[in-house]
Structures are given as structure tokens and as C-alpha cells.
Amino acid sequence: MEQESGDLDSLVRKRLRALRVAQGWSLEELATRAHLSQSSLSRIENGQRRLALDQLVTLARALDTTLDQLVETAADDVVISPMIDGAHGLMRWPVKGDPGISVVRQRMTEPPPDNPSRMRAHPGREWLVVLSGTAVLMLGHRRLRVETNQAAEFPTMIPHAIGAEGGPCEIIGIFDRDARRGHQRDNGGDRDTPGIGD
Template sequence: MDATLEQIGPRLRAARRDRGWTLEELATRAGMSSSTLSRLESGKRQASLPLLLPLTRQLGIRLDDLVPAGSGDPRVRRAIERRDGMVIAPLTLENSPVQAFKVTFPPRDHAPAPRVHDGYEWLFVLSGRLRLSLDDHEHIIERGEAAEFDTRMPHSLSATADGSAEVVSIFSASGERMHTHGAP
């Protein structure tokens, strides 16, 4: 049997035990016999959608939760983007639940116009000084400092006039789309 499929039974058992349910309790809730559930958990019965769907619904989990993620190449090999003088280097895989980037902002005399969009952002200044205009207030974030904010507030980011700034930014999915792909 495929090693991935061998994980289904133990993961199913763990989910049941996490809820403090016995075999009988889950089997009754899912409309199957205790022996069928026992054989599924021990790997003695092949898993099928008609068996797994009622179990996952009762457990409040997804089918994906029963199958381990592939352990492909963990290295991030996404292209660096250059836009509006910024250098944007991806630090996470494209399908990660959150996105992280190292962004180098060029020096600017003035803050760009603020924008508003769905999302949330966390940032850490690696070098230089970052100007964060947030809801009509200007904050200078120095090297070694961090900030977080709701991107539904009017905001803009830029380096100060005295030099570029390198920043690690972590975005929620909607914030990532806006900052790395530009305004719609």
C-alpha cells in the first residue's frame, strides 16, 4: 500500500481520540459498524470516499487532513520582482497560507499616496529606515523594529530620503496580492 494511504487510518484514529470519542460513538454518528471503523483505523480496510465522507463530517475535518502533505523540495525558488524601484524577493512557497517577502525600498523624499485594501501586514526592518504612513500618521520604523497593521486603514510604505530600506514583510493572502501584484 502507498505510504500516503497508510497514514489515513492513524490520522483518523488521532482525530477521533482528540475529540474523546470511542470507536462506537464515532461509528454510530457516521452510520457504520464499529468493526468497519476499527478496520479503517488499523489499515485492514481500504479507505474509500463513501466511508470517509461521513467520518470527516462528524469529526469536523477535511479529507486533506487525513492525507499528509507531500514533502517536495522545501526551497523557495520564485523569481525576484522589480517594480517602482522596489526589489521584491519571495521568502515563501507560492501555495503557503501566508506570504513573506524581503522588500528593498528605494530612498524617497515623500511618502507615496496611501492605499486601502483587505488584508493584514507584519513587517521587520532589516536595514535602513522605513516610513510607514498609517491613517494620517507618519511613523519611522528603524532597523531592528517591527510593526503590524490592518491594511484596511489608509497606509503607504517607503524608505526615507537618507537611503534604501530592507524589510521582511508577512502578508495575509489578500494583502499579498495587493502589495506584490499592484492595485487592480
């Protein structure tokens, strides 16, 4: 148990330094942003000073991250297998994201429904990026082609559906908190991640 605590302590110190360096900040710059002395920050990074919770919270804010992300240990689910939804011609790879945002990679093979009564509408916003192939975004009666390397952003209060055109397409869908909840309700709440083209 003590070994695990020491490993976490070391990991957090390395993350603090790595995040500071990634921002291009000197010890002095981060210390100023976190309202700490430069020598205190140096001792924290080098393991010469005990990590205190209040300082970690302050440092996390200054580095534009959260305390949870700063102390997160490696997850068991580093490699993610796709979830296959044969009924909708979808393959989903859930991707971790900000607590308020969901990111899902999907492979689609079926075209979207063109009947607005078969589309969904709910609060929120969605974004999609087409990785390969051509996607079709139905927004009410509008039919929009989104090709490889193109993106779309839309309010989800408009009845909408997404599918493939002329063969499979792969997309990344990004959902704000409200859009994620809307999709989970539409799916009967049985998934952790929303579906895009249902």
C-alpha cells in the same frame, strides 16, 4: 499505479491517527464527533476497513481539516527559492496557506512611499509580523513603526504601503482573499502571491 494507491491509502490512515492524537482525542471522542462507531474508526486507522469517500469527508470535518489536505501527497516544491524583485528591494518566499488566505515572507530594503497617492487601497484585511529589523507601515497620513516581534492588522481600504526603516527588515504578510485579489490586480495579475511593499 496500484503501489501509489496503496501508499496514499497508508498515508491517509497515518494522517487520520496523527490528527486525532494531536487533538488529544481518543478513538471514542473522534468517532462521536464523526458520527461513526469506535470499532469502525479503529478499523479505518488500522487498515482493516476500506476508506470510503463519505467517511473521509466526515472525518476531515471532525478533525477541522479538508479532504484535499487529508489526501494531499508530498509536493515537489518542499524547498522554496526566493523570488527577487530588485525594482522594489524585495525578496519573497511564498508560503502555502489556507485557500482563502495567502502568507508571504518578504525581505525589504526600501522605505515605503510617504505620498498617499503612491499607496494602494483595496477591499480586505492584512496582517504583518516583523521577523527582524524595523518595518514602517503607512496608513494614509499615519506612519507606524513595527519592530521585531511586533505585529499589525489593518483594513486595506485605507491607502497603505510597507517598507523598511534603517536597514533591511523581514516580515511575514498574511492576506485574506480580498486583499490577495487586490494585490494581484495592482501587480497586473502576474503573480500567484501578493506583494506587500509595492
